[in-house]
Amino acid sequence: MSPLVQIKGIREGLLVVLGEGDWPELHSSLLDLIVQQRDFLRGAKIYLEVGNQILNASEMGQLRDEISEQGLNLWGVITNSPKTEQTAQVLGLATKLSRQTEKTIQRSLGTPDTNLSSGEDAILIRRTLRSGFSIRHEGHVIIIGDVNPGAEIVAGGSVVVWGNLRGVVSAGSGGDKTAVICALELAPVQLRIAGTQANLPKRKGKASPVLAKLLDEQIITENWLPAKDKSGGLWPLK
């Protein structure tokens, strides 16, 4: 039987791998281990690999504080669960190890879902992204809420914002030139599609929904004016 908690040295610091089990049990054995080895571990950056464990913000925040009270830093949380990954991002923790490290650690983090890399899946986020928040996803990203200055979205596919987009946004980050960005109001600090940066003119007049897309290596924007759109089609969303 593998122990509940294993510690491995990696380039970035220490990787703590949690086994399967109930969170309260894992939590207490992790803390016991850290308290026992406190002097040895002091000052280390901890990356926690939690597998499929689903953690909410208060559980993860509490753990981070407890680890910091022992003189260590919780630096990142590596997980297979999208929910836990979002929680970690919300708390400003790293969610990825470097490529090289990923290769060297024995336990695989699970082969990436093939759907994910094809850019056809999407995540839906139903809150405003405030400054300092970052969403990275290999598929499409849909936000119901605003994206404020200082927040960042990096998507492999398209980005749809049901709200005001004022942060940094990058669609088609893997090179997909058909990716689009649309928002009810578009006033981003920076906007990129497939690596091409846009120079958006200042909006004049009333705000209206806008779609930005790549045309001949240049980003163009179109206002959403359904009455004039006689082609009968929806926006060219893939």
Next chain:
Amino acid sequence: MAAKVITITSGKGGVGKTTTTANLAVALAAGGDKVVCIDGDIGLRNLDVILGLENRIVYDLVDIVEGRCRLRQAMIRDKRLPELYLIPAAQTRDKSAVSPSDMVRLCDELRSDCDYILIDSPAGIERGFRNAVAPADVVVVVTNPEVSAVRDADRIIGLVEAEEKGPAKLIINRLKPEMVKRGDMLSVNDVLDLLAVELIGIVPEDEGVLTGGNRGAPVAFDGKGMAGQAFRNISRRLKGETVEFLDLSSQSGLFGKITRFFRSGGG
């Protein structure tokens, strides 16, 4: 009694956290509540100076946490308002001398014995901020009507949500109605458009705030000037009362429109 713990924070430095904490503490205590304020800015303490209690410090927050004194011994009672107490920060240590769970324990010990605990958070988003927010029931974010302060406020509001401390409440400090009128300063609506949280106070720029702080007598003591009134109103809103926003329209037509807008909005 079961005290409500209110943490005052901002992200950016110099927007008026400590001044706001001192004035709200004075305003609440003047209204008859028993208030304990805790200076969370270990190493750069100021709340004692603003409250005029600097010369009476014997023990501090770190002494309590490290067991060198009892909680009561570190509580300095303000002689002007018998229900106002201060637990000062240590000046010779830094933020790591106290942990979030120390703050939670300390506040739990105080809760049964007063009406409000006000915690003055240091600037930043690191340990000091987490210490200050850990025990909070309500988080009040102070900002100024300028772009950099509002950005930082947005970040802090996001972090407070992430810590599951509920939606933060907002105070806009040092507003100059004349500058807003000229279009040289963000208006209340500009700030709310981005931050989208509940506004519990607008404090106009007032020289009295600075001189009051220098003399150790926050403006909320007499509550006469515009800022003093504004702080008294905020303290009543924190208690759950519905109080109209100050009418500064004598100074600015646009500002008057804004305040009228909030009234019609039920603020």
